[in-house]
Amino acid sequence: MQLTINGATHDVDVEPDTPLLWVIREELGLTGTKYGCGIAQCGACTVLVDGVATRSCVTPADSVEGQEIRTIETVEETEVGRRVVAAWVENEVAQCGYCQSGQVLAATALLTETPNPSDDDIDGAMTNLCRCGTYNKIRAAVRSVAEG
Amino acid sequence: MGVFDHLARRIADRPVNVSRRGFLAGTGALVLATTLPLRPARGQTAAADAPAVTAYLELRPDGTALLRSPFIEGGQGIFTAMAQIVGEELDLAPENFSVEIAPPGEPFAIMGGFRLTGGSMSTRTGYPVMRQLGAAARAMLVEAAARSWGVAAEELVTEPGEVIHKDSGRRAAYGDLAAAAMDLPVPAGVALKDPADFRWIGSAVPRLDVRAKSTGRQNYAIDVAVEGMLLAALRHAPRLGLTPAAVTNLQEIEAMRGVHSVHLLDGAVAVVAEKFWQARRAIDAAEIDWTEGEAKWPMPADFSSAGFRDSLATAEGEVVEVEAAGDAAGQLAAAETVIEAVYDAPYVxxxxxxxxxxxxxFNADGTLDLWMPCQAPEMFQNAAAGAAGLEPAQVIVHQQVLGGFFGRHFLYATANPFPQAIALARAVGRPVKLIWTREEDFLRDAPRPLGLARFRGSVGPNGPEALQIEVVGEGPTQRWYNAPPGQDPSATEGISGKTYAIPNKHIGQIFQANPAVIGYWRSVGHSMHDFMYEGFLDELAAAGGLDPYEMRLSMLSGSERHRSLLERVAELAGGWKQGPFEAADGSTRARGVAMASPFGSEVAVIAEVSIDAGEAKVHDIWVAIDPGQVVNPSTVEAQVQSAVALGTSQTLVEELVYENGEPVARNFDMYPILRPDQMPRVHTAIVGSGAAMGGVGEPGLPAVGPAIVNAVAVLTGQRIRSLPLSKYDLG
Structure with a gap:
């Protein structure tokens, strides 16, 4: 099948229901997208599919053929993505960092769709788990992007 | 983790030796090594035989420095702290450092010799060593400049990254002096900076790793790629002690796409394939017959956590004294009213x-490379050598930055994947990367032990008069390091080691073996015992008609450090008030207070809580933390945030339940952890009292739970003595 990932079309030879996560990690060798739980609970595997934050560990590869997939490796190619990464650095959000690829992409999707999110918007969109408990810094970083 | 506190003191007291790495001469770089001689507590051996950890400092011609840290980075910010400390004495800005993990040290194993990243002791043990390392390097750079310019070293000063001769105005960059400095002898006992002159220690120096961790470029063990490697997935027996007899659909599994081979291991079946997902798909399809096998700690088929909790509640046995003062038994026998309670906390x-x-x-020369997460590289190296039938020197451990640890990556037989990866790599004759799925991690993690304590106490008009506590169970330090009952801090800390003045007290441990394979969990025994103790303290306050904050203050009259810390947290929270009171949003709230003395630091916490649809909602946590001395206040604040998150999580929602010998939850669907919308606001006051440097990674956790539970008791009148709160309808 053909998948469009980070602006390039890739021919991948996998079982059609292979989770997008493992296509990205094993076929393309892009390891910024993380395996955390495999059942869409934690969000470490979040990628953007046509701009929508999507948990790639439960997304069959053949279900996203023809859609634009973006991973953390190219997040800074959009203006919002650049600002989100800058805010993450400025706020020193990361601790172990394992969940942060997903957090940054979830924030990028939120702030692209809703440049000035309310608290409820943030609660609704920023649902990825962080075992280091960086939640308050994540919220502060999202707000700092919104406030420009 | 008292054994580590003890070790930390030993290291801190040792002289530091810095030496030049001769074999790296001629590279244009100044390369220094220092060793942390870690010896067994008893049976001192000759220095030459002592296991050592080597920390390299390499100052390159371009003026940047490479530091190989003895301590592993797993989110706690230790790489930045190490660069800060070395940079301070070297006079080189921390941002000019790149930091890597030091490999296992030479010479290797003698029994009892180890290093580890844990016990909240990296900064406090690394501090003197890293200062000496930086100071020696700076002295050599100064001396190199002095010789080059024909002036006395005393006439020279440094500014970050350069040596300056003020009289002549000459300046030389460190990078340009590095090669000449390498030819000089390493000075002994270089004077350290006056802390009053610190430029970076004590400042909020930014983390060195935030950008890589915000852009997906930080690699972890799970991301390792080795040429020619195969990928493996496995399924463990549902309980320890069972082992595979057969895969009944073996041919079907072997024929699946990408599958290389199927392997019956001790207690597990593994599939090796070209890709991990292929291996995962195949192992999920495998039909396995399990049979009774051999295990050091077989899990009884009828084991349940609820049954085990009840057996601890009624256990009889020798009470090994841990702490005693006055005559608790006599005082309680004479008391008009004795308050009794049993507290417990679950596996997490x-x-x-x-x-x-x-x-x-496996390499052609007989050596073995291993890439893995670990908190104690020399211990893993020894264990891997045993598993592979090699000498430790033949095992090369490549520690990887940890995607969180919290105690997960210590050496726990049955909980570490590396012996299986070694067996598979040997069997297939190619490199193998084995990944445990989340389900297998839940099944074979070494959880924080379920713990229980039985309290009896009496209270008078001025506070508690007698306290008798029996802690029932087993601590991880007994399990893994043979600490006997009564001498295993991990089994009682947080109930023992409290600061409050109580005239009559007796604290003892009744040992009861834990059938599960137990491990260290962030703040270890403190993570549950402070909850129990501080909850019971509030019960005594209520029974005596005393305010819990004022009662604690009065019990701290003998310690100005603790008393002022408690007052500081109240001040941070805008003054103490227990409530219930109505908040601006119309909710009814109350506050609870608790303290803890974990890992050489002191902590006081106030929590503000309301009840929403039968569940506790934690709005604010105020933390006053006194680690004695502070290297990086920003890191301390981040670690407090993190510890509050984990402390709130285990108080509200976490519990690993066993039924029929198996954990019921195998992933985060059945075992929730704290969600973003459950995170309280965290307000932190860092107090540098000047006391001996304590830990930072764990101390923020233990007092969070009891502060929350004490607030819940005010709101509901219900005293929660068993975590987590999600077991109860608080409406």
Whole structure:
């Protein structure tokens, strides 16, 4: 099948229901997208599919053929993505960092769709788990992007 | 983790030796090594035989420095702290450092010799060593400049990254002096900076790793790629002690796409394939017959956590004294009213977001490379050598930055994937990366032990008069390091070691073996015992008609450090008030207070809580933390945030339940952890009292739970003595 990932079309030879996560990690060798739980609970595997934050560990590869997939490796190619990464650095959000690829992409999707999110918007969109408990810094970083 | 506190003191007291790495001469760089001689507590051996950890400092011609840290980075910010400390004495800005992990040290193993990243002791043990390392390097650079310019070293000063001769105005960059400095002898006992002159220690120096961790470029063990490697997935027996007899659909599994081979291991079946997902798909399809096998700690088929809790509640046995003062038994026998309570806390998993993995490669020269997460490289090296039938020197451990740890990556037989990766790599004759799925991690994690304590106490008009506590169970330090009952701090800390003045007290441990394979979990025994003790303290306050904050203050009259810390947290919270009171949003709230003395630091916490639809909602946590001395206040604040998150999580929602010998939850669907919308606001006051440097990674956790539970008791009148709160309808 053909998948469009980070602006390039890739021919991948996998079982059609292979989770997008493992296509990205094993076929393309892009390891910024993380395996955390495999059942869409934690969000470490979040990628953007046509701009929508999507948990790639439960997304069959053949279900996203023809859609634009973006991973953390190219997040800074959009203006919002650049600002989100800058805010993450400025706020020193990361601790172990394992969940942060997903957090940054979830924030990028939120702030692209809703440049000035309310608290409820943030609660609704920023649902990825962080075992280091960086939640308050994540919220502060999202707000700092919104406030420009 | 008292054994580590003890070790930390030993290291801190040792002289530091810095030496030049002769074999790296001629590279244009100044390369220094220092060793942390870690010896067994008893049976001192000759220095030459002592296991050592080597920390390299390499100052390159371009003026940047490479530091190989003895301590592993797993989110706690230790790489930045190490650069800060070395940079301070070297006079080189921390941002000019890159930091890597030091490999296992030479010479290797003698029994009892180890290093580890844990016990909240990296900064406090690394501090004197890293200062000496930086100071020696700076002295050599100054001397190199002095010789080059024909002036006395005393006439020279440094500014960050350069040596300056003020009289002549000459300046030389460190990078240009590095090669000449390498030819000089290493000075002994270089004077350290006056802390009053610190430029970076004590400042909020930014983390060195934030950008890589915000852009997906930080690699972890699970991301390791080795040429020619195969990928493996496995399924463990549902309980320890069972082992595979057969895969009944073996041919079907072997024929699946990408599958290389199927392997019956001790207590598990593994599939090796070209890709991990292929291996995962195949192992999920495998039909396995299990049979009774051999295990050091077989899990009884009828084991349940609820049954085990009840057996601890009624256990009889020798009470090994841990702490005693006055005559608690006599006082309680004479007391008009005795308050009695049994507290317990459940098994909890580490839940680090990076699932465990290990990559093994046998080399043509007989050596073995291992890439894996670990908190104690020399111990893993020895264990891997045993598993592979090699000498430790033949095992090369490549520690990887940890995707969270919280105690997960210590050496726990049955909980580490590397022996299986070694077996698979040997069997297939190619490198193998084994990844445990989240489900396998839940099944074979070494959880925080379920713990229980029985309290009896009496209270007078001025506070508690007698306290008798029996802690029932087993601590991880007994399990893994043979600490006997009564001398295993991990089994009682947080109930023992409290600061309050109580005239009559007796604290003892009744040992009861834990059938599960137990491990260290962030703040270890403190993570549950402070909850129990501080909850019971509030019960005594209520029974005596005393305010819990004022009662604690009065019990701290003998310690100005603790008393002022408690007052500081109240001040931070805008003054103490217990409530219930109505908040601006119309909710009814109350506050609870608690203290803890974990890992050489002191902490006081106030929590503000309301009840929403039968559940506790934690709005604010105020933390006053006194680690004695502070290297990086920004790191301390981040670690307090993190510890509050984990403390709130285990108080509200975490519990690993066993039924029929198996954990019921195998992933985060059945075992929730704290969600973003459950995170309280965190307000931190860092108090540098000047006392001996304590830990930072764990101390923020223990007092969070009891502060929350004490607030819940005010709101509901219900005293919660068994965690988590999600077991109860608080409406």
């Amino acid at each position: 998993v580490h839940g680090q977001l990076e699932p465990p993995s290990a990559t093994a490669r």
